[in-house]
Amino acid sequence: MQTKIKTILAIFILFVSATSCDNYLDLKPQDGIVREEFWKTKEDIQAAVVGIYSSLLNSPPGVAGDLPMSEYLFIYGELRGDMIAPGANVTEDERDMMNSNIIPANDLTSWSPFYRTINYCNTVIDLAPTVKDHDPTLSQDQLNHYLSEALAIRAYLYFTLARTFKDVPLKLTATLTDVDNFQLAATPQKDIFAQVIKDLKQAEAYSVQSYGDQASDKGRITLYAIEAMLTDVYLWTDNYQEAVTAADKVINSNKFKLIQTGSSTWFNTVYAKGNSEESIFEFQYTTSNLGPFYNIFSLRPEFLASANALEDVFGIDFTNPNNKDIRGEYASIVPGSNQIYKFIGLDNNTRKELQTADTHWFVYRYADVLLMKAEALAELNQGTEALKIIEDIRLKRKAIDMTAQVADPGNKYDVINYLMDERAREFAFEGKRWFDILRNARRNNYARMDILIDAAITNAPADQQQTIKAKLKDPNSHYLPINTYELYTNKALVQNPFYK
Numbered sequence: 001m002q003t004k005i006k007t008i009l010a011i012f013i014l015f016v017s018a019t020s021c022d023n024y025l026d027l028k029p030q031d032g033i034v035r036e037e038f039w040k041t042k043e044d045i046q047a048a049v050v051g052i053y054s055s056l057l058n059s060p061p062g063v064a065g066d067l068p069m070s071e072y073l074f075i076y077g078e079l080r081g082d083m084i085a086p087g088a089n090v091t092e093d094e095r096d097m098m099n100s101n102i103i104p105a106n107d108l109t110s111w112s113p114f115y116r117t118i119n120y121c122n123t124v125i126d127l128a129p130t131v132k133d134h135d136p137t138l139s140q141d142q143l144n145h146y147l148s149e150a151l152a153i154r155a156y157l158y159f160t161l162a163r164t165f166k167d168v169p170l171k172l173t174a175t176l177t178d179v180d181n182f183q184l185a186a187t188p189q190k191d192i193f194a195q196v197i198k199d200l201k202q203a204e205a206y207s208v209q210s211y212g213d214q215a216s217d218k219g220r221i222t223l224y225a226i227e228a229m230l231t232d233v234y235l236w237t238d239n240y241q242e243a244v245t246a247a248d249k250v251i252n253s254n255k256f257k258l259i260q261t262g263s264s265t266w267f268n269t270v271y272a273k274g275n276s277e278e279s280i281f282e283f284q285y286t287t288s289n290l291g292p293f294y295n296i297f298s299l300r301p302e303f304l305a306s307a308n309a310l311e312d313v314f315g316i317d318f319t320n321p322n323n324k325d326i327r328g329e330y331a332s333i334v335p336g337s338n339q340i341y342k343f344i345g346l347d348n349n350t351r352k353e354l355q356t357a358d359t360h361w362f363v364y365r366y367a368d369v370l371l372m373k374a375e376a377l378a379e380l381n382q383g384t385e386a387l388k389i390i391e392d393i394r395l396k397r398k399a400i401d402m403t404a405q406v407a408d409p410g411n412k413y414d415v416i417n418y419l420m421d422e423r424a425r426e427f428a429f430e431g432k433r434w435f436d437i438l439r440n441a442r443r444n445n446y447a448r449m450d451i452l453i454d455a456a457i458t459n460a461p462a463d464q465q466q467t468i469k470a471k472l473k474d475p476n477s478h479y480l481p482i483n484t485y486e487l488y489t490n491k492a493l494v495q496n497p498f499y500k
Helices: 002-016 044-056 069-078 090-098 113-135 142-165 189-206 214-219 223-236 240-251 263-273 295-300 311-315 366-377 381-395 412-426 433-443 448-458 464-470 484-489
Strands: 085-086 279-283 303-305 361-365
Touching: 044 069, 044 113, 044 142, 069 113, 069 142, 069 361, 069 433, 085 090, 085 448, 113 142, 142 189, 142 223, 142 433, 189 223, 214 279, 223 240, 223 361, 223 366, 240 366, 279 366, 311 412, 361 366, 366 381, 366 412, 381 412, 412 433, 433 448, 448 464
Parallel strands: none
Antiparallel strands: 085 303, 279 361
């Protein structure tokens, strides 16, 4: 009982430490009771790591204005893509982001939730090793496993920030006292990516393959979550052979597979229940800790699937209504209303109720690793192998013939175009689309700028399309501005040139 109370208090301390903020990291120094009476036992480390995961699910008590992390991940990964339309309750900030009309005062450009959790990670990385001086029962392996989790989550958050904002401040030590330096200049994106890889390689060395139960293996950082992250960042840094190697560590583990079942069973298993054999890392929402999706997609819908997404992405066989891609109708999208269904459905016929809307946020699934490997293979001019992966996924998802493409395996762009369309089907509304477009558009000095511009104007109002095209010709516009508040509190920051 004392251990449980201590764990609860520890999480409370970690969360309350962020409720008063006046610096760009949005964090109150974590000294005092945290330093003097905490960090004495291995249970303290465990509680702090639990606090990291908790912060990924919800903002701490008393923090007004921040969205849950999963909602930011959805917004950053989807709103500037080509599969989202505004719902009846869309905010002006959200609509502006959809239409590439973004200004530094837009509240969605706040990165404080990311840096708050990064500081939780930094605190574990800095202070957990000191526990060995106090608790002789803490083994080095146990310590390493906790450090692996903190390192990997920090890496993922910096990876997301660099893909979203480009150059961002890099702080690798905990904010512990009022004299810490908060005037930090932004670090170039390429250096952020390099640090992400460094963190992930260290996390890989410290990692566990299994915690012994399914929920922990899917809801906590494992070796395989780390390899999935490495595959992803290697694609962004054009290290294609390294991406294949990292992906193969997941594939060759034989711990994951694509589930080949009926559409309703597949949807319920992978999405409604979660933690399936296809899952690698998911944010674990529960009926006692619900995510934001039921509200933003159903009760007061802020976002819809774009008008033609069902037909253009998944295809509709008008001659045979039973011929369906299992990922489309009543899996990703409700036909007719274009409601986003993936996070609110129980099966293909029944929705969850508000009180049972506990669908997870899917950070990495097995199909993601397979398709990232296919992308790396295409870039390595191994198109035949890449197409085999695409066709295997299409077969198991019952993709319909009208979305099939005849791609020349010797033509890299043919293969990449097919692959991106397949990723749109597979990861609809999972926070992947914009990043997929940007990653492929920016390669080789923006040789594929066309795919980014075409995506951005797909659902834009006709009278704004030419303006959007003109904006997006500047690569700096592909990243969000630094929020006005961050510029005010951190004088070392310099605004993204596009937004000056």
